[in-house]
Amino acid sequence: MSEIAPVLHGEHLSTSAAFHAPLHAASEDDRWWRSSVIYQVYPRSFRDSNGDGMGDLPGITAELGRLADLSIDAVWLSPFYTSPQRDGGYDVADYCDVDPLFGTLADFDALVSRADALGIRVIVDLVPNHCSSDHVLFQAALAAPAESAERGMFVFRDGRGTDGSEPPNNWQSHFGGPAWTRTVDTDGMPGQWYLHLFDSSQPDFNWDNPAVRAEFERVLRFWLDRGVGGFRVDVAHALVKAQGLPDWGGRADGCSSEGFPGWEAPMFGQDEVHAIYRQWRGILAEYDGERILCAEASIDPLPRLTDWVRSDEMHQAFNFAYLHHPWNAHSLRHVISSSLTAFDAVGAPTTWVLSNHDVVRHTSRFGLAEGAPRGGDGIGRSDAQPDTGTGLARARAASLAMFALPGGIYLYQGEELGLPDHTAMPDAARQDPTFVRTGGERLGRDGCRVPLPWRAGAPSFGFADVDGSAPWLPQPEDWAGYARDVQSMDDDSTLSLYRTALRLRRDLRLGAGSLSWSRALEATDVVAFRNGDVLVLLNMGEFATPLPEGTVIAASTPGAADGGHLVPDACVWMLTSAG
Template sequence: MQPTTDRWWRDAVIYQVYPRSFADGDGDGMGDLPGITARLGHLRDLGVDAVWLSPFYPSPQHDAGYDVADYRSVDARFGNLGDADKMIAEAHGQGLKVLVDLVPNHTSSDHPWFGEALAASPGSDARERYVFRDGRGPGGDEPPNGWRSVFGGPAWERVVEADGTPGQWYLHLFDATQPDLNWGNPEVRAEFLSVLRFWLDRGVDGFRVDVAHGLVKEENLSDWEAPPVILGGVPPDGPPAPMWDQEGVHEIYRQWRALLDTYPGERILVAEAWVQPAERLARYVRPDEMHQAFNFLYLQAPWSGDRQRAVIETSLAANQAVGATTTWVLSNHDVVRHATRLGYPVGQDRLHGIGADDPQPDIALGLRRARAATLLMLALPGSAYLYQGEELGLPEHTTLPDEHRQDPAWSRSEQTERGRDGCRVPIPWEADAPSYGFGPGDRSWLPQPASWAEYALDRQRDVPGSTYEMYRSALRLRRTHGLGRAALTWVQSTPERLTFRIGPLLVMTNFGDEPATLPVGARVLLSSEPLDADGRIPADVTVWVLS
């Protein structure tokens, strides 16, 4: 079960746990570290190689923990450092690597550093840890520039100085409670090297780096008033944005990589970098920088054979040019779950959350395509990421009552963007248990839809053809046949069909309406749905065959 330590990450399947919503050990309605530890056997049985945990640090939770108040501790909601140590040790005992989230672009406004900055005067060392500037216009009443927050509204907040007068402005590319750090400050750089050491010394195997493309801003903070897209990256055909993908980020990651390389066991860095084109994203995974970067181009690729091939080819070529592995991902905590996205018409604009009064997806079609997309993804060479619950076929909670929404995107967009709560609802383990087995009681921090009983793990385990058993079979075959380290060769690609060879397998996906014919003598190892009565591949189905 344990992946090889020889560059284990190059073909690892890594499972994302969103701690609030995975398992609640104490019944307060919030997931926690003891709950995660108790459910690690599920990940072992599923067949993944590693677990990545979203933030569990002390935080006021204005952005679900991505507003960190203390990088060296555990929020009491989730447990304590002893619970973290037990979780890491138990995961290693189960043969799982452990990655934790690192949030270096900004702190919480509750972080001690920011409190010191507010109490200090303009130009002080305390303010130099963040991005403070004087305002424009008479009396400095206007923001320093026109930058916008990706959560909506201006990216600047004015402070009240110690004498009670209106003062400087600070930058927050996200929520106002998430002030951006100044990565030109040596103290900031030294602090995060210390944070890395703290968790490496506790045994973590790597870090997923939040907003990895955003740490360094253009030095003169030149004006930029383009409308922001929530985690949507930088348009490839426009001028470069002064707050994203600046050259200075690479120096930071080279320093981090040098530190990680001093530890045994191949510790890794993974970039959350919404960067286009693929060639620029590949610069984050050059040999002396990060090990992996999330492939958001693939996540957003339309459900079409030729479009899928184009993204796969581009991704592989860009990463191979720098000797890096390619990652594949279909869902995470920031996007609408793919079992729901794929239930909408092909080519629809990217969704930023779904509410009860929005057009609803075709649930059956979405799951059918999601299963086919998963088998296509898990056959590709490189490393794959799974988001908790996708192995159950979970859809988005598309009818979540608006009064329960907690994503700051909902409030800061003046309630025009539903945000990400729908993909963060606690997952179901037992169909007939309170909170579907999420915790010992019936509490859950976001309400679970009644329809989720049918997706519960205990309704799918050992049931042939269930989504859970399909994932287990795919991960077993992927490992057995070494697909993650094999070479891909294209056989056919049209808008309706995609076929390639990988290792000993032939992988075929039918995107069209008409059934597709298998090669003569082909032996089906795994199919996302049953073949038709004539032994052909139906629409929206992927098969793995020996031929």
């Protein structure tokens, strides 16, 4: 057993006086999205039904039953639209069709029908800030003269300098390099510049133009009419830019840095964006079934994020402050308290998320040594490598603690298998535009997007139903132990943990529950809170800590409650005798 903490405090947790008054009260509001569990599917990497090396819609449909076993309420599909795939489908060429890589509209309809039969809603990704440079609207803009209606759909500007050879301002792309590209006129002469906050193949729409707003209202209705349960809105804070497009000396992603607070970033978080989402909320309200909007809005400080989830705007917003919390009890308590306080102030549910398609998976993040680089730029073979054992133990513990929090949960495909990032991927295999635009200085997000392992003994670990092409990204050679078929037969696997804990979360209505912090442990390395009758203990310290009298109903690892003590890097849920 691990060394025991020198201060014994476990017995104090058996009394209700050991807890503060509830920070967050239980809710009687039973609208599904207020306590939902939503599973993100990255279609390219989920399941390949035809052996072409790329995941597809039929592959997703075939496995929805397995996702239902996780007690989820919805699946969120990353883009599957027609696209040249220069940025994994986030460069959309046609918002109202399915890319042949993934199938057809009929395949999409079949997916929605199957999901509906299983009681699962389908949320689709919407990318309104930018489209593909192949989009018919942008091609028309390139062919049209300056100041034309076609160019008015995008952000075109004359360059600075006597000959217009300098970009209109100093904005930088989120993927590296300038955020402007100069066009060539039909006579072969240099022309205007167009804005792209991301890749040069992703021109930004001009949301000051009513025609752009009308186009996306058409897109919303197209998918709502096909039965989708709502939309996850990509970079929802970026649509409207500050008038005059002033220079910006801060970070390209608009997050705060010394001397440049994020709320001053001219390309993000403009007040005018909220009118757009009020209009969209009204459109969704015309449809039955509580369709939702979820904002991907990287906004700081945290209270500013709640502007996106006021009662007449979006239903949910991703909590990136929580996603990026370090393995530290004080930091975790702070971000949970700050989140609940901020979102409660506007009557919105908090969302909790630990991994997605843009960041290093939390199994790998939590395995990195303190101070090692982490985030969305990937881990390469020449970087310090995560400790896989520590990372998995902490990831399981963090997930179990998250599942007990009131509000909505987002899962990223493969985290229920405990998947790490592919941290030894050859550079030649990388496809993220970040890697290309920075000359390899930033590795990008390919490591967290590797195709899933389904069967340990099959080619590509069963990612493809039939033998065929190699997966679009290579899988690590040692992933057999992570395969779903192996974990399905192991009661102690990460998959079994997720199944058990998420079923308990639903049965005990923890998503609609309360949160009260422990008094006894608030200055320790143990995060301790109550949600209704459930006591949650997460040991983020170096020592084992005593457990109170009671029944352990869920544990992050089989040995978590070792000899009446909670070992380091572990979490348990308990029912105790406290009143």
